[in-house]
Structures are given as structure tokens and as C-alpha cells.
Amino acid sequence: MIPLPPPRRRLPHPAGPVSWQDEPGTAEGPAGPGFWAVMGHAEALRVLRDPAAFSSHRAGELPPSSAMLDRLDPPRHTRLRGRATRALTPVRVARFTATARERARTLLAGALAAARAADGVLDLAADVSEPYTSLNLADLVGVPHADRRRLPRLSETEAVADSVEYARGLVVHRRRYPDDDLTTALAHDAQLTSAELEMLVPLLLTTGLAPMRDAAAGGLRVLASHPGAYRRLREGTAAPEPAVEELLRLCPPLLTVRRTAAADTVLSGRRVRHGDAVVVFLAAANHDERVFTAPGRPDLARTPNPHLSLGAGPHLCLGADFARLQLRVLYEEVARALPALRLAGPVVPSASGVADGIASLPVRAG
Numbered sequence: 374m375i376p377l378p379p380p381r382r383r384l385p386h387p388a389g390p391v392s393w394q395d396e397p398g399t400a401e402g403p404a405g406p407g408f409w410a411v412m413g414h415a416e417a418l419r420v421l422r423d424p425a426a427f428s429s430h431r432a433g434e435l436p437p438s439s440a441m442l443d444r445l446d447p448p449r450h451t452r453l454r455g456r457a458t459r460a461l462t463p464v465r466v467a468r469f470t471a472t473a474r475e476r477a478r479t480l481l482a483g484a485l486a487a488a489r490a491a492d493g494v495l496d497l498a499a500d501v502s503e504p505y506t507s508l509n510l511a512d513l514v515g516v517p518h519a520d521r522r523r524l525p526r527l528s529e530t531e532a533v534a535d536s537v538e539y540a541r542g543l544v545v546h547r548r549r550y551p552d553d554d555l556t557t558a559l560a561h562d563a564q565l566t567s568a569e570l571e572m573l574v575p576l577l578l579t580t581g582l583a584p585m586r587d588a589a590a591g592g593l594r595v596l597a598s599h600p601g602a603y604r605r606l607r608e609g610t611a612a613p614e615p616a617v618e619e620l621l622r623l624c625p626p627l628l629t630v631r632r633t634a635a636a637d638t639v640l641s642g643r644r645v646r647h648g649d650a651v652v653v654f655l656a657a658a659n660h661d662e663r664v665f666t667a668p669g670r671p672d673l674a675r676t677p678n679p680h681l682s683l684g685a686g687p688h689l690c691l692g693a694d695f696a697r698l699q700l701r702v703l704y705e706e707v708a709r710a711l712p713a714l715r716l717a718g719p720v721v722p723s724a725s726g727v728a729d730g731i732a733s734l735p736v737r738a739g
């Protein structure tokens with residue numbers, strides 16, 4: 374598998390909205406073939422919306438017949454995505470609101486009680502956003518309670534084989550014991566083959582967790598670092614929906630998404646050749662001054678806010694509604710539980726190069 378390039382801050386030549394980046398060998402790895410870095414918002418949209426020119430399939434990986442949804446191009450992608458969208462309806466997603474709220478309240482109350490009984494510090498990442506997002510995903514996908522502790526491990530990229538095997542068993546379980554969840558809906562869709570099912574369910578387990586967890590913790594970190602913004606959210610002068618979008622814009626957990634040029638083409642005046650790797654830097658596009666005024670400043674009321682943290686075009690995040698719901702409920706409940714959000718120690722990152730994660734976010738209990 375071709376290693377993904379380093380995040381924006383480490384790019385050696387970020388010249389303009391589209392630039393060629395060499396990948397010389399380093400102590401960490403051998404030289405790569407190089408890639409196009411797409412940093413501009415309009416250029417990113419062009420790439421993400423044109424799967425005929427910029428393919429999601431990667432040479433040298435699984436053949437299209439067994440590739441995951443996110444690595445497919447139309448028409449296979451269109452058909453499968455349509456089946457998955459039918460199962461992940463807005464009504465099904467909305468039904469999780471009450472459970473997510475109850476969960477956020479319980480986790481916050483528990484973490485606050487433990488903090489008050491100890492040193493007055495709670496970890497909003499490890500004790501709140503991590504279990505919150507993991508258990509919400511378990512509800513959505515229909516992971517039985519007995520298996521939930523396995524979820525973080527199953528969503529790791531190295532555990533694809535385990536998650537495929539787990540998903541196979543889950544499909545059998547949900548055929549026998551149906552519930553109001555995504556696996557049940559997909560397992561009862563007569564138009565999906567078992568191979569397609571065995572690809573879709575593990576994909577939800579692997580893609581639904583890490584970005585969700587990192588977006589939640591990232592948004593809380595921005596709020597903890599900007600007391601004025603937090604106060605507006607808490608007092609209700611900043612509405613939660615645009616606040617969610619702005620926090621997503623500032624903290625895209627997936628730093629890059631990758632495509633391969635499917636034909637010779639021109640992008641922002643640069644000649645891209647068939648087979649070239651094209652990497653869209655979501656954080657850079659979200660800071661494009663041609664689109665966002667004062668992009669470094671959190672503006673919780675920013676409207677419109679065409680950020681690309683959830684992608685765009687045919688591969689737009691399938692879980693976008695569910696992600697927005699979870700973030701809104703979490704921020705509302707944090708604002709209800711904590712009169713002030715003050716950092717109580719260093720924020721510990723868990724960045725891997727493609728995802729911008731937070732392992733620990735210590736804040737004062739009040």
C-alpha cells in the first residue's frame with residue numbers, strides 16, 4: 374500500500390492551490406513517486422466531484438469487485454451507496470437523539486463526580502467523547518452489548534480482517550435477532566449480495582469511529598481555547614447547528630483524502646497525468662481565504678460554511694447526519710454541564726499523520 378503523505382504542516386513546497394510534491398526517501402521510509410497536493414477550496418471541490426477524472430480506486434490494492442465502498446467509482450459505487458443510504462435514513466438517525474443525549478449526560482455526570490472526588494480535573498477526550506462516540510456507533514450498527522468493548526480495536530486500520538470476520542457474524546446474528554439498526558436493515562436488503570454486505574458492515578465499523586471521536590474532541594479543544602465562543606454557545610447566542618459546522622471546519626479529523634488521476638487532465642493550470650496520485654488537503658481547503666473570511670478565527674455563527682471536513686461529491690461522508698447529530702448533542706450537554714471550559718493541563722495528541730486525534734483533553738470540573 375502506498376504510504377499517505379504527511380499532513381499540511383509538514384509539506385515542503387505548499388506553492389499555490391495545486392502543487393507537485395516530491396517524496397524523497399527519509400529515515401522513516403523509502404522514496405515515493407510524488408503526488409499533487411490540492412490545497413485550494415475550488416480545486417478540492419473539482420477533484421472530489423469528478424470521479425471520472427479522479428478515481429477513488431487505488432492501483433495495486435483490491436480489485437474493484439472486492440474493494441470497500443470508499444474505494445469504488447461509479448457505477449458500482451452509485452448502486453451500493455444507494456443501498457446504504459436507504460438503510461441510513463434521516464428518520465433512523467434522528468431516533469438516536471434521545472439515547473445520545475442520555476449517554477452524554479451520564480458520561481459527563483460520571484466524569485464530573487469522579488473529578489470532584491479527586492483533583493478537580495476531568496478528561497473530556499478519554500472519559501467523555503471517546504466512549505460517547507464509540508457507544509453511539511455501536512447502537513447505530515447494532516453491535517450487541519457483550520461485544521462493545523471490542524469496538525475500538527475492530528475499528529483500527531490494522532484490524533480489517535478481524536472486523537470483516539466480526540461483521541460476518543453480526544450479519545448472521547441480526548438476521549436471527551433483528552433490531553432497529555443498520556446491520557439489520559442491510560442484512561434484510563434482498564438486493565445486496567453477501568459479499569457486498571461483508572464489505573459495508575465492516576466499513577461502517579472502521580470509518581464511523583475514529584473521525585467521529587477525533588472531531589468531537591477537536592471541537593471541544595477549540596471551545597476550551599476560546600472562552601468567548603464557549604460562552605456564546607452556553608448562553609445560546611450562538612446556535613448549535615452553525616457552531617457544529619464551524620468546529621468541523623476548524624478540526625477536520627481526516628486531514629487528507631486521496632484520489633488517482635484516471636486520465637490526463639488539467640487542474641488549476643497544472644498538467645496532471647493518468648495514474649498520478651492526487652491528495653486533497655481538507656484542512657487547507659477549509660482555510661482558503663478566497664472562501665472563508667478570517668479563516669483562523671472561530672466564528673460559531675459563520676454562514677454559509679462550505680467546509681470540506683465531511684468530504685464532497687459522490688463520496689460525501691455517508692454518516693454525515695449521524696456525525697452532526699452526535700456533535701450537536703455533545704456540545705449542548707457539555708455547555709449545560711460546565712459553566713466554564715478551562716484547560717487543566719497539556720492536550721495530548723494522538724495524530725497519526727492522516728488523522729488529527731486527541732488522546733487526552735484535561736479540563737477543570739468547574
Ligand code: HEM
Binds near residue numbers: 429577684
Ligand atoms: C465527524 C465525523 C466524521 C468525519 C469528519 C467524516 C469524514 C469523512 C470524509 C472526509 C469522507 C470522504 C472520504 C473520501 O472522499 O474519500 C467520509 C466518507 C465516509 N464516511 Fe465519514 N466521517 C465522519 C463520521 C462518520 C460516521 C459516524 C460514519 C458511519 C456511521 C461514517 C461513514 C463514512 C462512510 C461509509 C464513508 C464512505 C462513503 C463513500 O465512499 O461513499 N463517517 N467521511
